[in-house]
Amino acid sequence: MTTMPYPLMDSSLPMSYPGQYSRSSSILYGLNTLILTAFLGMAAIMVYAPKQFSLVMTRLAPQLPTEKVVEVVERIKPVNCTCSDHGKAVPDSDEPDQGYMGDRHPPSTMDECIKLYEEKRAHELNDSELVEMTLRGVIPFHGLEKTLADPTRAVRVRRAVVSRTPGVHHTNTLESSLLPFEDYDFARVFGSCAENVIGYMPIPVGVAGPITIDGTSVFLPMSTTEGALIASTSRGAKALNGGGGVTTVVTGNGMTRAPVVGFSDVRRAGACKDYIDSPEGQEAVKRAFDSTSRFGRLQRVTTKLAGSSLYLRFKATTGDAMGMNMISKGVQEALTVLTRDCGFADMNIISLSGNFCTDKKPAPINWIDGRGKGIVAESTIPKEVVERTLKCNVDALCKLNISKNLVGSALAGSVGGNNAHAANIVTAIFLATGQDPAQVVGSSNCMTLMEPTEHGDLRMSVSMPSIEVGTVGGGTVLEPQGAMLDLIGVRGSNNGQNAIDLAKAVAAGVLAGELSLCSALTVGALVESHMNHNRK
Numbered sequence: 146m147t148t149m150p151y152p153l154m155d156s157s158l159p160m161s162y163p164g165q166y167s168r169s170s171s172i173l174y175g176l177n178t179l180i181l182t183a184f185l186g187m188a189a190i191m192v193y194a195p196k197q198f199s200l201v202m203t204r205l206a207p208q209l210p211t212e213k214v215v216e217v218v219e220r221i222k223p224v225n226c227t228c229s230d231h232g233k234a235v236p237d238s239d240e241p242d243q244g245y246m247g248d249r250h251p252p253s254t255m256d257e258c259i260k261l262y263e264e265k266r267a268h269e270l271n272d273s274e275l276v277e278m279t280l281r282g283v284i285p286f287h288g289l290e291k292t293l294a295d296p297t298r299a300v301r302v303r304r305a306v307v308s309r310t311p312g313v314h315h316t317n318t319l320e321s322s323l324l325p326f327e328d329y330d331f332a333r334v335f336g337s338c339a340e341n342v343i344g345y346m347p348i349p350v351g352v353a354g355p356i357t358i359d360g361t362s363v364f365l366p367m368s369t370t371e372g373a374l375i376a377s378t379s380r381g382a383k384a385l386n387g388g389g390g391v392t393t394v395v396t397g398n399g400m401t402r403a404p405v406v407g408f409s410d411v412r413r414a415g416a417c418k419d420y421i422d423s424p425e426g427q428e429a430v431k432r433a434f435d436s437t438s439r440f441g442r443l444q445r446v447t448t449k450l451a452g453s454s455l456y457l458r459f460k461a462t463t464g465d466a467m468g469m470n471m472i473s474k475g476v477q478e479a480l481t482v483l484t485r486d487c488g489f490a491d492m493n494i495i496s497l498s499g500n501f502c503t504d505k506k507p508a509p510i511n512w513i514d515g516r517g518k519g520i521v522a523e524s525t526i527p528k529e530v531v532e533r534t535l536k537c538n539v540d541a542l543c544k545l546n547i548s549k550n551l552v553g554s555a556l557a558g559s560v561g562g563n564n565a566h567a568a569n570i571v572t573a574i575f576l577a578t579g580q581d582p583a584q585v586v587g588s589s590n591c592m593t594l595m596e597p598t599e600h601g602d603l604r605m606s607v608s609m610p611s612i613e614v615g616t617v618g619g620g621t622v623l624e625p626q627g628a629m630l631d632l633i634g635v636r637g638s639n640n641g642q643n644a645i646d647l648a649k650a651v652a653a654g655v656l657a658g659e660l661s662l663c664s665a666l667t668v669g670a671l672v673e674s675h676m677n678h679n680r681k
Contacts, residue, residue: 253270253274255277255278255281258270258274258277258278258283259278259283262278262283262284262292267284267292267293268292268293268294268295272298272301272302272305275289275293275302276302276305276306276309279302279303279306280306280309280310280311286303286306286341287340287341289302289303290331290335290342296331296332296334296335296342297326297327297329297331299331299342300326300331300342300343300344301326303341303342303343304319304320304326304343304344305320307319307320307343308320319343324343324344324345324346325344325345325347326343326344326345329345330623330624333622333623333624334623337619337622338619338620338622338623348368348369348370348576349368349369349370350366350367350368350577350629351366351367351368351369351375352364352365352366352367352375352632353365353367353375353378353379353382353654353657354378354379354382354657355382355386356382356385356386356390356391356653356654356657357385357386357389357390357391358390358391358393358522358649358650358653359390359391359392359393359649360390361634362386362390363632363633363634363650364632364633365378365382365574365633365650365653365654366574366577366578366629366632366633367570367573367574367577367654368573368576368577369569369572369573369576371569374569374570374573374658375573377658377661377662377665378570378654378657378658378661379657380534380535380657380661381656381657381658381659381660381661381662381664382654382657383534384526384530384531384534384535384657384660384661384664385524385526385653385656385657385660387526387527387530387534388524388525388526388527388530388602388603389524389525390524391522391523391524391652391653391656392522392523392524393520393521393522393523393649393652393653394520394521394523395518395519395520395645395648395649396515396519396520396521396608396610397515397518397519397610398462398517398518398519398641398645399444399460399461399462399515399516399517400460400461400462400463400467400468400469400471400472400516400517400613401458401459401460401461401472401502401504401516402458402459402469402472402473402476402497402498402502402504403456403457403458403459403498403499403500403501403502403503404456404457404459404476404480404494404495404496404497404498404499405454405455405456405457405495405496405499405500405501406454406455406457406480406492406493406494406495407453407454407455407492407493407495408453408454408455408491408492408493409453409491410453411450411452411453413453413489413491414450414452414453414454414455415450417455417483417489417492418448418450418455420487420488420489421446421448421457421483422448426487427445427446429482429483429486429487430443430446430459430479430482430483431443432482433475433478433479433481433482433483434459434461434475434476434478434479435475436478437471437474437475437478438463438471438474438475439464440462440463440464440465440466440471440641441461441462441463441464441468441471441472441474441475442461442462443459443460443461443475443479444460444461444462445460446458446459446460446479447460447514449501454495456499456501457476457501458501458502458510459472459475459476459479460514461475462641463615463641464617464638464640464641464644465615465616465617465637465638465639465640465641465642465643465644466615466616466617466618466644467517467580467581467584467613467614467615467618467619467644468615469504470618473497473498476497477497480492480494502516503516503587504584504587505583505584505586505587506586506587507560507561507586507587508560508587509560509561511561511587511590511610511611512560512561512590512610512611513610514610515610515611516587516610516611516613517584517587517588517611517612517613517614517648518611518612518613518614518644518645518648519609519610519611519612520609520612520648520649520651520652521606521607521608521609521652522606522607522609522649522652522653522655522656523604523605523606523656524604524605524606524656525598525602525603525604525605526602526603526605526660527602527603528600528601528602528603531602531603531664535660535661535664536664536668537664537667537668539597539601539602539603540597541667542595542603542663542664542667543595543596543597543603545663545666545667546593546594546595546663549565549663549666550563550564550565550592550593550663551563560590561587561589561590561591561592561611562590562591563591563592563593564589564591564592564593564607564655564659565593565658565659565662565663565666566658566659566662567589567590567591567593567607567609567655567658567659568585568589569658570651570654570655570657570658571585571588571589571612571651571655572585572589574650574651574654575588575614577626577629578614578620578621578626578629578630578633578647579619579620579621579622579623579626579627579629579630580613580614580615580619580620580621581613581619581620584613587611587613588609588611588612588613588614588651590609590610590611591607591608591609591655591659592607592608593605593606593607593659593663594606594607594608595663605656605659605660606656607652607655607656607659609648609651609652609655612648612651612652614644614647614648614651615644615647616630616635616636616637616638616639616643616644616647617637617638621636630643630647633646633647633650634646635647635650
């Protein structure tokens with residue numbers, strides 16, 4: 146009898162007819178059956194458990210060609226929708242529709258969804274319906290928190306929207322990605338720290354120290370992904386403690402904002418400059434500025450004329466806040482008084498910030514005149530400690546500091562960069578304590594000096610004229626960052642002292658980091674250290 150190569154195609158033959166198939170045909174039959182069973186199983190999962198199917202396909206994505214993955218994802222999308230312009234969708238199961246996000250809610254028409262939204266009852270919609278309405282532009286993408294009054298749910302829905310936004314590449318895996326979003330207090334973030342939130346970014350936090358600052362020992366929290374940084378800073382702190390710790394001096398305290406105003410000609414601009422520079426003008430501006438805050442107190446206004454444009458650099462104390470919002474509010478009121486009450490109704494406010502401040506940009510004015518807190522930190526380390534802890538000698542350290550931090554930086558034309566790596570420590574402490582990372586630009590202005598004493602010990606200092614920090618507002622409202630401020634003992638408001646003490650901690654940390662790195666460079670141990678701490 147002739148063996149049929151594809152027995153399943155001949156329906157006239159019984160499936161179990163003895164001797165009907167050859168061995169190879171039996172194997173082929175088995176493979177066909179296995180493939181059919183697998184296909185039916187996947188189809189069932191896709192229909193009855195679309196979320197789990199999506200997760201499975203996401204896990205398989207790296208092993209599949211890109212075109213196939215996109216094709217699969219596109220097929221998943223219609224399954225996920227629970228609302229329709231053409232009426233209610235009919236579930237394939239007797240169970241209430243769970244959506245692709247675990248919802249248990251009867252599916253609604255789009256009209257019903259819109260009605261609930263307009264009645265301020267969007268929270269009654271299931272996640273699938275919220276995603277669909279956001280994709281269609283009914284619910285603003287940025288307004289999910291306000292719409293739902295549930296920040297965590299808003300983040301979850303937004304992740305799904307991003308994953309399903311058509312025409313945007315590489316976003317379909319966000320929903321099942323390892324970017325965390327659960328167990329986080331997003332209520333503190335909304336309206337304060339970030340917008341369009343899709344999760345939070347965990348960054349490792351370690352501590353350097355303890356380090357003694359003005360007689361008080363503290364640990365310094367540092368958030369970084371650079372191996373060896375915290376270990377190096379701790380080594381520097383140990384050496385500084387060997388000399389009795391760090392002594393600090395406050396050299397400045399004042400945040401700045403500099404609007405630019407314009408006049409029809411240089412005469413009018415010059416007249417306004419003369420008025421503001423006068424005692425009468427300074428008093429009028431100060432009275433207006435101080436009326437806007439319990440904490441903001443104007444120190445002075447510096448003026449610069451450029452053609453018919455006048456730049457006014459306001460400098461004020463801001464309590465324990467970093468102070469940009471506070472000072473901007475005071476500046477706006479001062480400008481209003483100048484135009485309304487001081488005879489300069491023709492003054493045109495070009496910009497509330499004219500870059501004469503200067504904020505978040507390298508600028509010699511911050512290096513020279515200061516911005517935020519000005520701190521000088523110093524320590525004298527016995528030569529025995531330098532040799533035992535840092536494995537080098539005082540003369541070699543001083544020579545390296547001159548060649549690298551002074552001469553090398555001068556050759557590079559650096560402004561405020563006469564240091565080895567101040568920005569490393571500033572950034573790590575800023576991230577850990579809820580400061581504005583962009584202000585590392587100015588806050589890292591630093592001059593590192595080293596010299597031998599008459600007894601052969603090492604006298605070392607860092608001068609940092611523009612450390613922009615605060616212990617209230619901004620990122621300090623977040624609990625993890627607040628906990629790190631607690632670790633230093635500077636959380637919250639304390640008549641401006643907490644912000645000053647935080648700036649001292651930053652400067653002391655920079656001193657420790659500078660000492661350790663320069664020592665490593667002196668003995669050629671930099672590469673070895675990074676290989677030990679930066680490589681597994």
